[in-house]
Amino acid sequence: MSQPIDLLDRAAAARPHEAALVTPGARWSFGQLAVAVDRAAAWLAARGVRPRHTVALDVTAPEEWILTLATMRLAARSVSLAGISGAVDLAIDHIVVDERRASRFSAVSAVPVHAAPGARLAADGEAEGAPHVPYPRADSVVRYVLTSGTTGTPKAARFTLLTLAHRLAHLDAYWTDARPELDLMPLSTTGGLHTALACLRHGTPYLAVDRIDVATMRLAREEGIAVLAGSPQQIGLAMRVMRDHRIDLPQLDEVRVAGATPSGALIEAIDRELGARCALVYGSTESGGVTRRTIRPGDSTSELGPIIDGVEVRVVTERGEPVTAGADGYLEVRGRGVADGYETRDGVVPFPRGWFRSGDRALLREGGMLVLAGRDDALINVGGVKVDPDRIDGLALAHPGVHDVATVLVERSPGIPEIALALVAEPDAELRALDRALRAAHPVGHPTLFVRVATIARTRTGKVRRDVVAAELMRALSPDG
Numbered sequence: 001m002s003q004p005i006d007l008l009d010r011a012a013a014a015r016p017h018e019a020a021l022v023t024p025g026a027r028w029s030f031g032q033l034a035v036a037v038d039r040a041a042a043w044l045a046a047r048g049v050r051p052r053h054t055v056a057l058d059v060t061a062p063e064e065w066i067l068t069l070a071t072m073r074l075a076a077r078s079v080s081l082a083g084i085s086g087a088v089d090l091a092i093d094h095i096v097v098d099e100r101r102a103s104r105f106s107a108v109s110a111v112p113v114h115a116a117p118g119a120r121l122a123a124d125g126e127a128e129g130a131p132h133v134p135y136p137r138a139d140s141v142v143r144y145v146l147t148s149g150t151t152g153t154p155k156a157a158r159f160t161l162l163t164l165a166h167r168l169a170h171l172d173a174y175w176t177d178a179r180p181e182l183d184l185m186p187l188s189t190t191g192g193l194h195t196a197l198a199c200l201r202h203g204t205p206y207l208a209v210d211r212i213d214v215a216t217m218r219l220a221r222e223e224g225i226a227v228l229a230g231s232p233q234q235i236g237l238a239m240r241v242m243r244d245h246r247i248d249l250p251q252l253d254e255v256r257v258a259g260a261t262p263s264g265a266l267i268e269a270i271d272r273e274l275g276a277r278c279a280l281v282y283g284s285t286e287s288g289g290v291t292r293r294t295i296r297p298g299d300s301t302s303e304l305g306p307i308i309d310g311v312e313v314r315v316v317t318e319r320g321e322p323v324t325a326g327a328d329g330y331l332e333v334r335g336r337g338v339a340d341g342y343e344t345r346d347g348v349v350p351f352p353r354g355w356f357r358s359g360d361r362a363l364l365r366e367g368g369m370l371v372l373a374g375r376d377d378a379l380i381n382v383g384g385v386k387v388d389p390d391r392i393d394g395l396a397l398a399h400p401g402v403h404d405v406a407t408v409l410v411e412r413s414p415g416i417p418e419i420a421l422a423l424v425a426e427p428d429a430e431l432r433a434l435d436r437a438l439r440a441a442h443p444v445g446h447p448t449l450f451v452r453v454a455t456i457a458r459t460r461t462g463k464v465r466r467d468v469v470a471a472e473l474m475r476a477l478s479p480d481g
Contacts, residue, residue, distance in 0.1 A: 003135055004142060004164060005072040007200035008034055019205040022223065023062050024215035030203070033066070035127045040070035042130035043117045044094075051075035051133050053093040054144065058082055059116045060098055061208035064187045065196055066121050067096060072142060075133040079144035079156060080188035083460045089344045090144060090156040138162045144343060145190050147285035148459065157286050157339040158348070159190075164197070166310060166337040167288050171198050174281055174289040174308045176227075178202040179253070182220045184212060184230030184238060189460050190285050191258055195229065212237045217247045224251045228276075231259035231462020232266055233404065239269060240403070252276045258283065259461030261301050261372075261390060265398040268297045280304070282372070285461075286356045287311070287333040291370050301394075304362075304370045311335045314355070315364055328363040328373040332356060380409045380445075382417050387445035389466065395441055396421060401429030404456045407447060408470040412477055421447040422469050424456060451476065 008030070011020065016031030028036060044067070049055055055071050057064050058081040071078040079090065095113045135142065139160045146154040175191070176183070176198035185191035187208075199206040207223060209216045217238060220228065228238065228249065235257060241247070255270045258281040270278045278296070282304040283289040290313065293305030307313055315329040316322055323329035332355040341350035351357075361373040380387040389407035396405040404424040409417050421438075425431070431450050438446045453476075457468035 002165065003072065003161060004197060004200075005037075005069060005132075007197065008037065008069055011200055011203050015203050018203065020199075021062055021065060022205045022207050022219070023209065024219045026062065028062075032124070033069075036066050036121045037069045037073060038127035038130050040066050040117060040121055041073035041132075042128035043120060044070055044076070044096075045074060045130055047094065047112065047114055049074055049076050049094055053077065054079060054091060056081050056092045056095045058095070058097045061187065061210045063098070063116050063118075063121060065206065065208055067116075068143070068187065068193075068196075070130075072135075073130060073132055075135045075140070077141050077144060079146065080186070081146075082186055082188045084146055084154055084188075088146065088154050088156070090146075091345050135161055138165075139340070141343070143193065145193065145285050145339075146188070156343045158341055158343050159339060163337060163339060166335070167194060168197060168201060170289075170308065170310050170337065174283075174292040175256075176202075176229075178204055179226040180204060180224055180251075181227040181229060182207045182209070182216075182223070182225045184209070184228070184234040185259070186460060189259075190288065191229065191461070194288075212241060214241060214245050214247070217241050217245070221247055221249055225249060226251050226253045227256060228252060228254075228274075229256040229258070231458075232257055232262040233260070233456075233458055233462045235262075235270070236266055236403070239273060243273070249274065254279055256281060258289075259459075260463050261394070262295075263394040263397040264297070264301070265394075267295055267299070267301075271297050282370070284333075284356075284358055286339045286351075287335075287358065288337045290333055302372045304372055306368045307370060310337055313364070313370065315362055320352075323363075326363060326365070328361050328371075331358045331360045331362040331370075333358060380407070380419060382409065382419060382445060387419065387442070389464075392419075392421070392438065392442065392447065393464070395438060396423070396434060399429070399434045399437065401426035402434070406456045406464045406466060406469040408466045408473065410449065410470055410473050410477070412449075412474075418449050419445065419447045420449040420451060420470075420473055422451050422453045422456060422473055424453060 012030045012034035020030040020033040021028040053076045143159040144156040148154045176195045183195035196206045256279045280295045282291045291305040312334045334354045392407040402425045406422045410420045457465040
């Protein structure tokens with residue numbers, strides 16, 4: 001079976017002088033990237049990294065891509081800790097960290113912590129000798145991707161050679177193809193990882209960025225991107241930067257949104273300001289892409305589209321029994337591209353008979369259209385009334401001057417729950433008008449508390465961390481806050 005590192009070797013042989021890795025301040029050709037990866041593999045091997053070792057990375061975006069490929073040279077496994085706080089239930093053999101982020105690992109014991117090689121990965125010079133070790137089996141684990149949904153301890157989804165090969169074979173249908181692209185999702189996500197691997201496959205440059213700012217969006221314009229990808233929050237921030245600094249993307253053809261449901265206001269802004277079609281991709285870290293559809297202003301965002309090739313879905317009751325035709329239930333996904341379970345310190349936790357339960361409720365219409373019906377674990381229960389916070393978020397985001405929101409449940413008085421809306425908004429945003437609009441749309445179950453905040457806590461894929469937001473609001477509302 002072809003291995004991911006083979007994609008780099010083929011590209012380096014076929015197009016050694018063409019751009020492979022591009023940042024706002026540096027460029028590597030495919031030939032130079034191969035040299036940098038060999039150097040990084042030698043550096044890792046000299047520090048004791050061996051096949052089957054797990055190497056955790058918390059470094060800059062270009063270093064992470066080079067070091068990820070270097071672990072593949074050594075038949076080791078990598079996992080990104082970027083954006084992860086707290087404990088991770090995964091046995092780690094080595095940690096490679098940017099010096100600016102080293103303090104968070106100061107208390108780590110029994111795990112070697114190495115400062116990232118930095119200048120040793122420069123594009124110029126000769127490769128250093130390093131062992132090139134192939135993974136022995138199709139079910140060899142290549143990469144762990146941490147995922148925790150909206151709450152809880154991060155879980156490590158297992159990605160084998162077989163999983164990655166299957167996803168790469170189908171990426172053109174729903175994710176990255178050969179068009180020039182800027183994916184704002186980091187390598188710590190499956191979306192970012194898939195884009196980087198697809199760039200190797202197609203021989204196109206991977207744009208590795210650490211932040212969404214003027215330099216990043218100017219790089220997108222200079223590279224003539226045809227596709228801009230990211231979570232709704234990332235796309236919204238990119239559009240704000242472009243608007244504030246008058247940056248246009250004349251060759252942009254498509255905006256691809258994943259990780260969370262975009263608001264109607266964002267879809268309208270993409271159409272109005274960018275003149276690009278909006279592609280909505282539904283999936284998860286564990287399953288990969290499940291559906292893709294082109295969504296236009298006014299379309300329902302709950303209608304996700306037909307199931308992509310290579311994926312099998314079913315809708316079941318809580319006990320795993322098939323629902324009646326047209327009824328909603330729990331969505332489960334199975335296929336060769338689905339991760340084969342979670343890795344923990346105590347061993348592997350496989351998905352039952354290969355079926356991954358996403359946590360979303362959905363229904364399948366005749367003709368194969370998948371329709372989202374919400375998440376049971378995301379509903380807010382106030383006095384027996386269940387409220388979908390995503391719907392309130394979408395309505396609030398459409399209000400003038402509101403940039404980001406999160407609907408959460410708080411208790412200023414014990415036993416008396418209130419629906420609160422945390423907002424990142426312009427100083428002159430009319431919150432009383434927003435209150436009236438939400439009361440009209442939700443006569444029962446509308447927010448009764450509006451709190452301005454600086455930022456909304458989100459996961460790496462853009463989903464709101466409602467537990468974190470609620471805790472922050474409670475601290476801000478406390479007498480000592």
